[in-house]
Amino acid sequence: MSSGGTANGGAADGGPDGGAASGASGARDAEAYRDLEAISRRGRLHVIETVAHSGAGHVGGPLSAMDLLVALYFRILRIRPDEPHWPERDRFVMSKGHSAIALYTILALRGYFPVEELLTFDHAESRLQGHPDVTRLPGLDASTGSLGQGMSVALGMAMGIRRRGMDAHVWALLGDGELQEGQVWEAVPVAAKYGLGNLTAIVDRNGMQQYGWPLRPNEDHRGDRADPWAGLDVRGALEALGWRVLEIDGHDFAAILGAAADARSATGGDVPTAILARTVKGRGFSVTEGVSEWHSRVATADEVAAARRELAGDPP
Amino acid sequence: MTRPLRDVWADTLIELAGTNPDLLVLDGDLGTSTRADRFATAHPDRFIQMGIAEQNLVGTAVGLASLGFVPWLSSFTVFFTHRAVDQVRMSVAQTHANVKIGAAYAGLQTGFTGKTHMDVEDLAIMRAMPGMTVLAPGDATECAATIRWATETDGPVYLRLGRDGGPDLFGPDYRFEPGRVLRLREGRDVLLVSTGQQTARCVEAAALLAADGVDAGLVHVPSIKPVDAAALAEAAAAVPLVVTAEEHSVFGGLGGLVAEIVSSHAPRRVERIGIEDTWGESAPNAWLLDRHGLTPERVADRVQRTLHAE
Numbered sequence: 001m002s003s004g005g006t007a008n009g010g011a012a013d014g015g016p017d018g019g020a021a022s023g024a025s026g027a028r029d030a031e032a033y034r035d036l037e038a039i040s041r042r043g044r045l046h047v048i049e050t051v052a053h054s055g056a057g058h059v060g061g062p063l064s065a066m067d068l069l070v071a072l073y074f075r076i077l078r079i080r081p082d083e084p085h086w087p088e089r090d091r092f093v094m095s096k097g098h099s100a101i102a103l104y105t106i107l108a109l110r111g112y113f114p115v116e117e118l119l120t121f122d123h124a125e126s127r128l129q130g131h132p133d134v135t136r137l138p139g140l141d142a143s144t145g146s147l148g149q150g151m152s153v154a155l156g157m158a159m160g161i162r163r164r165g166m167d168a169h170v171w172a173l174l175g176d177g178e179l180q181e182g183q184v185w186e187a188v189p190v191a192a193k194y195g196l197g198n199l200t201a202i203v204d205r206n207g208m209q210q211y212g213w214p215l216r217p218n219e220d221h222r223g224d225r226a227d228p229w230a231g232l233d234v235r236g237a238l239e240a241l242g243w244r245v246l247e248i249d250g251h252d253f254a255a256i257l258g259a260a261a262d263a264r265s266a267t268g269g270d271v272p273t274a275i276l277a278r279t280v281k282g283r284g285f286s287v288t289e290g291v292s293e294w295h296s297r298v299a300t301a302d303e304v305a306a307a308r309r310e311l312a313g314d315p316p
Numbered sequence: 317m318t319r320p321l322r323d324v325w326a327d328t329l330i331e332l333a334g335t336n337p338d339l340l341v342l343d344g345d346l347g348t349s350t351r352a353d354r355f356a357t358a359h360p361d362r363f364i365q366m367g368i369a370e371q372n373l374v375g376t377a378v379g380l381a382s383l384g385f386v387p388w389l390s391s392f393t394v395f396f397t398h399r400a401v402d403q404v405r406m407s408v409a410q411t412h413a414n415v416k417i418g419a420a421y422a423g424l425q426t427g428f429t430g431k432t433h434m435d436v437e438d439l440a441i442m443r444a445m446p447g448m449t450v451l452a453p454g455d456a457t458e459c460a461a462t463i464r465w466a467t468e469t470d471g472p473v474y475l476r477l478g479r480d481g482g483p484d485l486f487g488p489d490y491r492f493e494p495g496r497v498l499r500l501r502e503g504r505d506v507l508l509v510s511t512g513q514q515t516a517r518c519v520e521a522a523a524l525l526a527a528d529g530v531d532a533g534l535v536h537v538p539s540i541k542p543v544d545a546a547a548l549a550e551a552a553a554a555v556p557l558v559v560t561a562e563e564h565s566v567f568g569g570l571g572g573l574v575a576e577i578v579s580s581h582a583p584r585r586v587e588r589i590g591i592e593d594t595w596g597e598s599a600p601n602a603w604l605l606d607r608h609g610l611t612p613e614r615v616a617d618r619v620q621r622t623l624h625a626e
Contacts, residue, residue, distance in 0.1 A: 091382075133410075134411050135410070135411055135412065141382070142378075142379075142382075142407075142411075143406060143407065143410055143411045144406075145406065146402050146406045148371070149371075149375050149402070149403055149406055149407050150375075151375070152371065152372045152374070152375020152376050152378075152379070152403070152407070153375045153376070153378045153379040153382075153407055154379060155372070155375070155376050155379060156375065156376035156377060156378055156379020156380040156381075156382070156383075157379035157380075157382055157383065158379070159364070159376065159379065159380060160379060160380045160382065160383030160384075160385055161383060163380075163383070163385070164383055164384075182371070183371040183372055183375065183403070186367075186369035186371055186372035187369075187372045187375070187376075189367075190366060190367060190369065190372055190376070193367075194364075
């Protein structure tokens with residue numbers, strides 16, 4: 001395997017418009033990101049339609065992560081959709097594997113496979129399994145679904161990339177609820193110990209999860225669905241364990257691209273980067289935005305029609 | 317006397333790393349017990365200490381394997397098959413990752429660690445995982461051969477390593493083949509089937525039985541998965557009674573495997589010797605082997621009693 005690759009070259013082999021750094025440092029005017037916003041709208045509609053078509057799946061988490069994924073796949077990652085196993089590529093690990101449909105949507109829009117294939121999501125023998133299966137779908141770098149595991153796999157990739165002398169970067173996307181998994185906190189100090197500046201963990205902090213804490217002790221109904229760690233100093237914890245932490249609005253493309261460029265610039269350094277991205281569950285569709293039931297609800301025909309009215313076509 | 321399999325593991329990897337630049341050893345802070353410390357001394361640049369964090373140990377290996385490395389993992393059996401079993405299942409087995417699990421302190425003989433570390437459920441758990449190769453070598457020669465084979469062969473391997481030594485079974489011409497079962501002795505009255513270092517005790521048991529006029533055959537199964545089921549069925553079909561013996565629970569390990577094969581292809585009685593439905597305890601090896609019926613004398617006695625009960 002050869003070493004080298006594109007040093008400090010932005011998305012020379014990746015994004016269609018040539019570089020995260022230039023995009024982030026340029027005008028923060030929303031006009032600069034109209035293309036990304038259009039892709040996000042399309043992606044969100046695909047998620048709602050696909051889950052409705054399959055009759056199962058998650059919606060809230062995929063929509064909260066959508067802008068992050070669009071930024072990654074269309075500006076940040078150094079990838080070759082027509083050569084998914086390109087050895088020098090950046091790696092991306094969707095550690096919050098239950099948001100698989102968001103990743104599939106973006107892979108399709110980015111050209112890894114036909115958009116029509118999204119309709120096979122969850123179907124028997126589909127490459128688009130309920131949780132990502134690296135053995136089935138080229139373009140995936142890891143199988144995920146049991147939370148916390150993707151972080152360790154990403155760590156191993158970053159370690160391996162270093163050993164191969166490559167300058168690729170590894171990006172893992174975690175949910176904020178996923179931070180409750182102990183394995184994440186096994187991986188965090190080890191990544192710091194081995195100085196993996198080529199590893200970035202992005203946390204989709206939508207602040208909600210399937211159940212949450214009980215509203216009151218002894219109460220026999222569902223919890224508040226709020227992330228029980230929401231009030232904890234996650235930034236402080238990560239920093240104490242040797243990571244660099246950036247906090248951004250996970251729906252602001254300028255902020256996402258700026259943080260990603262910052263993380264990329266640390267590739268050769270010895271401190272891994274965490275990007276805590278504040279997001280809204282169900283973001284981008286008035287029916288789902290901020291509504292906890294949409295963690296894994298399926299849209300009705302009327303709701304799909306409403307989504308099409310809101311999201312089809314270019315951004316307003 | 318064969319060398320402890322943990323020593324064989326480390327020494328074989330030291331040798332293989334000399335010619336295989338992709339071979340790595342990842343340790344879960346048990347290297348002085350598993351003998352990974354020897355590897356660390358010989359190849360410090362290929363040794364990665366991962367700390368007391370087995371879930372991350374396993375996941376990290378999957379990432380390294382995706383870059384073409386061949387990571388061998390060092391920890392105790394129980395921490396792979398229980399503590400990190402979800403990681404072994406989803407990240408390793410389901411992706412057919414090229415990760416090699418060196419499961420040290422397997423079976424009953426765990427150096428007085430007792431119930432927490434004595435893992436006699438590992439074969440049942442690991443052989444239930446699709447695509448997982450499960451190996452339990454019987455002596456140093458076979459152990460080294462399985463390590464060479466596993467290092468050269470793509471895909472996940474679970475290797476059961478005894479802590480201590482035992483009698484030698486095989487000569488220098490031994491060659492490992494996945495799935496192969498080895499017929500070590502012919503016999504008409506009963507077929508003994510064993511795995512790992514229990515086989516050496518079954519060799520002795522067969523000799524004791526012969527002295528008492530019982531003609532016992534013996535088949536050694538170093539490859540729990542895959543396994544040559546036809547060969548096992550054929551051997552079983554030639555005798556009225558099959559007796560399995562293993563340093564493992566009577567549920568789901570070699571005994572379960574043989575019972576599955578025999579009931580389908582050559583129905584006859586299968587008596588399973590192993591740890592009954594109970595937890596382990598810290599005690600001397602000899603005491604534990606006797607307590608669970610695995611000494612040569614106890615195996616021979618169990619065969620005699622079963623034969624006479626029929």
